[in-house]
Amino acid sequence: MAQHVCPWWIGMLLASPIRRWFEDPEKQLQPYIREGMTVLEPGPGMGFFTLPMARMVGPTGRVIAVDIQEKMLSGLRRRAEHAGLLARVELRQARPDSLGIDDLRGKVDLVVAIAVVHEMPSDEAFFCETAGTLKEGGRLLLIEPRGHVNAHKFTHEIHSACDAGLATSERIIGGHSSVAVFAKCR
Numbered sequence: 495m496a497q498h499v500c501p502w503w504i505g506m507l508l509a510s511p512i513r514r515w516f517e518d519p520e521k522q523l524q525p526y527i528r529e530g531m532t533v534l535e536p537g538p539g540m541g542f543f544t545l546p547m548a549r550m551v552g553p554t555g556r557v558i559a560v561d562i563q564e565k566m567l568s569g570l571r572r573r574a575e576h577a578g579l580l581a582r583v584e585l586r587q588a589r590p591d592s593l594g595i596d597d598l599r600g601k602v603d604l605v606v607a608i609a610v611v612h613e614m615p616s617d618e619a620f621f622c623e624t625a626g627t628l629k630e631g632g633r634l635l636l637i638e639p640r641g642h643v644n645a646h647k648f649t650h651e652i653h654s655a656c657d658a659g660l661a662t663s664e665r666i667i668g669g670h671s672s673v674a675v676f677a678k679c680r
Contacts, residue, residue: 519546523606526635526675530554531603534627536593536620537561537610540569541583547606548579555582558602560595562588593620598627605634612643617651621658628678634660636674648672 519542527533529552538544538559547557561567567585574580588594605624614620624634634655638648652662652674660676 519543520550522637523547523550523635526604526606526633527551532601533557534595534598534602534605534624535559536588536605536607536624537613538570539566541573543606543608544570544583545573545577545579548574548577548582551582553582556584557582558584558586558595558598560586560588560593562590593623595623595627600627600629602627603629603632605632607634608637609639609642611636611651612638612647617654618657621651621655621660625655625658625660625678628660630678632678633663634676634678636676638672640670640672643672645672648674 523543523546527547527550529550531551532555533547533551535544535547535557538561541559544557544559548555551557559567559570561570564587567587570583571580571585574583586594605628607620607624611617611620621634628634636651636655638651643651652665655674655676656662659679661679662674663677664673664675666673
């Protein structure tokens with residue numbers, strides 16, 4: 495389900511501990527994640543954000559990581575197992591035409607879409623599919639790197655999310671990323 499998919503071998507670089515010098519997953523995610531939540535993460539790569547989220551949701555929560563690339567999922571599986579977090583992480587391989595998340599309809603507290611929507615062939619389809627998984631009052635956190643997604647494209651993504659039944663509750667453009675938070679409104 496992607497036009498331009500990040501090569502699997504870059505996943506190793508993106509999961510590197512060195513990345514923490516520039517980006518703190520806990521700091522970015524802390525306002526949105528609580529213990530016991532069900533979090534959907536499309537495009538997790540090898541888990542730079544997945545593992546911190548698995549710690550944050552605690553033993554009663556879970557993170558559902560969906561990627562189109564088996565090598566990304568294999569790397570994430572190894573890292574989650576090594577960290578003792580595999581029981582909190584559910585790994586799923588997406589199909590070329592869908593994330594394959596219909597069974598999650600109305601079951602997800604938070605969708606975390608970090609640097610992934612711009613890789614989708616249709617942001618409209620992505621937001622429709624992920625919005626459907628959200629519980630009433632559920633939220634979607636959208637973070638796109640400004641180096642890959644210009645302001646015009648980010649605004650288009652925001653409109654697509656709103657068309658899918660999500661309401662913008664927060665929008666931050668600055669630094670290295672553009673961020674929008676949405677709440678399910680219908």
